[in-house]
Amino acid sequence: MKTRxxxxxxxxxxxxxxxxxxxxxxxxxxxxxxxxxxxxVGHNVGSGNNTxxxxxxxxxxxxxxxxxxxxxxxxxxxxxxxxERRQRExxxxxxxxxxxxxxxxxxx
Numbered sequence: 001m002k003t004r005x006x007x008x009x010x011x012x013x014x015x016x017x018x019x020x021x022x023x024x025x026x027x028x029x030x031x032x033x034x035x036x037x038x039x040x041v042g043h044n045v046g047s048g049n050n051t052x053x054x055x056x057x058x059x060x061x062x063x064x065x066x067x068x069x070x071x072x073x074x075x076x077x078x079x080x081x082x083x084e085r086r087q088r089e090x091x092x093x094x095x096x097x098x099x100x101x102x103x104x105x106x107x108x
Contacts, residue, residue: 034062 038058042050 030062030064030066031059032062034065035059037062 035055035058038061039051039055041058042052042054045054
């Protein structure tokens with residue numbers, strides 16, 4: 001009974017680790033999430049003595065994966081800024097073209 005309760009508490013803590021890492025930087029988030037997953041995998045694979053090794057490898061992999069994810073997010077944000085800038089420039093050109101046209105003469 002005691003080991004079952006301990007397992008549930010540990011599983012809940014590992015599940016909450018990504019939520020608690022909201023205030024951390026990108027490298028720390030990747031390390032926490034990857035380390036937690038790597039620790040679980042390292043513990044369950046083999047004789048159960050590879051928990052620390054799995055956590056260390058998971059931490060490194062998590063950092064690399066998270067860096068790539070952040071690069072993609074930054075690239076999308078940059079593309080959005082460029083598109084908005086182009087749209088504003090087109091609007092400005094359209095307004096200038098309308099101002100430069102002479103008014104049509106009135107017909108009575």
